[in-house]
Amino acid sequence: MRALLEASFRAAVAAADPLQILGAHLPAPPRGRTFVAAAGKAAASMAQAVESRFAAPLEGIAITRYGHGLPTQRIRVVEAGHPVPDEAGEAAAGEILQRGSRFCRAAARACCRCRRRGCRWRS
Numbered sequence: 789m790r791a792l793l794e795a796s797f798r799a800a801v802a803a804a805d806p807l808q809i810l811g812a813h814l815p816a817p818p819r820g821r822t823f824v825a826a827a828g829k830a831a832a833s834m835a836q837a838v839e840s841r842f843a844a845p846l847e848g849i850a851i852t853r854y855g856h857g858l859p860t861q862r863i864r865v866v867e868a869g870h871p872v873p874d875e876a877g878e879a880a881a882g883e884i885l886q887r888g889s890r891f892c893r894a895a896a897r898a899c900c901r902c903r904r905r906g907c908r909w910r911s
Contacts, residue, residue, distance in 0.1 A: 806830055810837040817842040823891040824848030824863050825884045832858040832865045839863060849887070851880045 802808060814837075822842060826834050831850035836858055839846065848863040853870035868877030 806833040806837045807840070810834055811841050814838065814841050817844045819844070821845040821847070821891070823888055824850070825888055826850040826863075827852075827881075829853050829856050829870070832856055832860065835860050835863040835865060847887075849880055849884050851877055851884075 822844060824835060824838050824846065825848055826832075827850070829852060831852040835848070835850040839860055839862055846862045850860070850863055850865045851868050852865060854867045857865045857867045859865075866876060866880040868874055868880060870877075873881075
């Protein structure tokens with residue numbers, strides 16, 4: 789009985805593993821650079837999943853709970869307080885806002901140039 793329960797538990801955990809399930813739900817990597825912002829206990833594993841799927845230029849920040857960090861190559865993982873935010877989480881959230889807004893402004897400029905040239909973007 790114990791073996792059955794342990795096998796069931798391992799199967800349930802594997803079914804929720806972002807490395808196993810997230811890839812099928814990600815869109816095709818866009819042209820150009822991509823900025824990833826993730827937050828929550830699974831943020832680091834989601835960042836790993838995105839990195840394994842996107843070969844294009846990629847950067848970002850994943851904020852996760854202390855003890856849930858994982859190694860990544862292009863997305864910086866920050867461990868912070870949860871459920872009560874701390875200084876590390878506040879600083880990382882500010883960085884997401886700052887860097888994310890730069891990406892949005894650059895995308896808006898590219899979109900304006902693209903519209904002037906007559907090309908169309910698909911979402």
